[in-house]
Amino acid sequence: MDFLQLSALPYLTPPQKGALKKGNLQTLAELVLVSPQDLGRRCRISPLEAKAILNTVCENNRPQIKALTEEEESMCSTGDSYLDAALGGGLRTGMIWEVFGQSAAGKTQLALQLSLLVQIPPSLGGLSGSVCYITISSNLPTSRLLQIVEAHPLLSQEICGLEDISTIKCPTIPMLIHILSKILPDLVAQKAGSTKPVRLVVIDALAELFHSSDKTTTSTLIDRAQNIAEISTTLHALASAHDLAVLVLNEVTDVFANDQTDSGGDLDYKQQSRWFGRTEESNKEAALGLVWANQVNARIMLSRTGRRRYLDDGQSKRQKGDDGRSSGPDAPEEDTSILVRRLSVVFSSVGPLCSLDYIVTAAGISILPDDEILLPLLSSSPSPKLIPVPDAPPCSQVAPLDVGFAEARAAEDQEWENYWDADVISEDVYNSLELDTSE
Structure with missing residues (x-):
């Protein structure tokens, strides 16, 4: 509708169409974006005539209000x-x-x-x-x-x-x-x-x-x-x-x-x-x-x-x-x-x-x-159906870190956990330690 030619509108009179043509206005989108003052200057018509044209166009192109449930x-x-x-x-x-x-x-x-x-x-x-x-x-x-x-x-x-x-x-x-x-x-x-x-x-x-x-x-x-x-x-x-x-x-x-x-x-x-x-x-x-x-x-x-x-x-x-x-x-x-x-x-x-x-x-x-x-x-997701895709390997979503760095850090942490779980230090060694309590 925005690209509808003004010359094809049946509710505009021939003098009105002639004035719009003189103002180099061809489509409906061009007309509705012009103020009555600018329309009068461009088409060499009075402000009342310009306002009458805009009112006629707006009255015949009212937007249809629909509920959200009706929208496809x-x-x-x-x-x-x-x-x-x-x-x-x-x-x-x-x-x-x-x-x-x-x-x-x-x-x-x-x-x-x-x-x-x-x-x-x-x-x-x-x-x-x-x-x-x-x-x-x-x-x-x-x-x-x-x-x-x-x-x-x-x-x-x-x-x-x-x-x-x-x-x-x-x-x-x-x-x-x-x-x-x-x-x-x-x-x-x-x-x-x-x-x-x-x-x-x-x-x-x-x-x-x-x-x-x-x-x-x-x-x-x-x-x-x-x-x-x-x-x-x-x-x-x-x-x-x-x-x-x-x-x-x-x-x-x-x-x-x-x-x-x-x-x-x-x-x-x-x-x-x-x-x-x-x-x-x-x-x-x-x-x-x-x-x-x-x-x-x-x-x-x-x-x-x-x-x-x-x-x-x-x-x-x-x-x-x-x-x-x-x-x-x-x-x-x-x-x-x-x-x-x-x-x-x-x-x-x-x-x-x-x-x-x-x-x-x-x-x-x-x-x-x-x-x-x-x-x-x-x-x-509002999608009515999900299209199956081939299985892909699990991917770390740590970004922007490198995946290799994250895996190496995890391996290092696991190594320390295994060391402390082994508890290779005996209780006698702990008891023989002398702590400095002067501070």
Whole structure:
């Protein structure tokens, strides 16, 4: 409805439509965001005429109030029951989801995984939909998509594939705004009557549009804030009007320790950002600042830990790892190790705050289960069904400490316990000790 053309509204008179056309107002969304004073100036009409137009439009477009029990929640599974529980049941439509993290943390892997799972039927956890995948500087890795289709137990070439993923490259901010306001609504309308309407929009990655060699000034910051606000407003309108899930990938910036305190009593940005821009143990935070953070419904951080895990042959499948190590049936034993990464829900309007370890396999992202963390999530998950996942070895959730260090410390403590339990020192030795009581 937000993109409805004003010229098609039957309740506006021809003179009113002519005045709106003179003011270069074309859609309903553009009209309702204009005040009566600005509308009068733009359309060269009196304030009373401008107010009459706005009143007519508002009277004929009253929002329908529904009870929460009447709202149907559409959710797309990630293909992993534990990850679904961490996200509050899966990737919900009508929201903007942000995934940020370092390079090679697995952001694109998750986006590709969801681009395929959204195509499968609802009985398997999908939405029977198609995807619009917008890339900024890179091309869509189709070979990796085909690999996930072959490796994931829920996917097959009969129910999902590349033909239902529409992709476009967008190197500039004006082009992205044009895509979101013109091209994407046309694509959604075109596929609305098909068997797989558009249900997911991916932007990979938004912060790349704002890389600039120009000196940062007040003017450039204002321009960036205005661009971010326009992009986010359009994304929210699309997600709400067409029941889409929007997944935006983002980058990180370094956080430097600052011992200076603000004597004025007001919290500065660095003090506030630790609550919404990163996790407590991380020295990196999401890019694009406070303006973008206020537009996001859920923020998820992916990070590298430097830890490795050794999986059995059934789980690693002796395939080439995401770290580039070659493997196969005759690979040496050390090649079975795989990098462990960390997923943290920084904030979410639909799910709990939590942190989990995960690995990237040929089938995509897979959570390493920890009963103490995951059992409460699974019991409170609103997901109607949990998709079974292969058993994984128990994983220590001690972060950011290295697992090897924790195991070595536990072994050392056990050694001392065994020593004192043995009680090799006799009672005579204790009695013969002379204690200095002069102090």
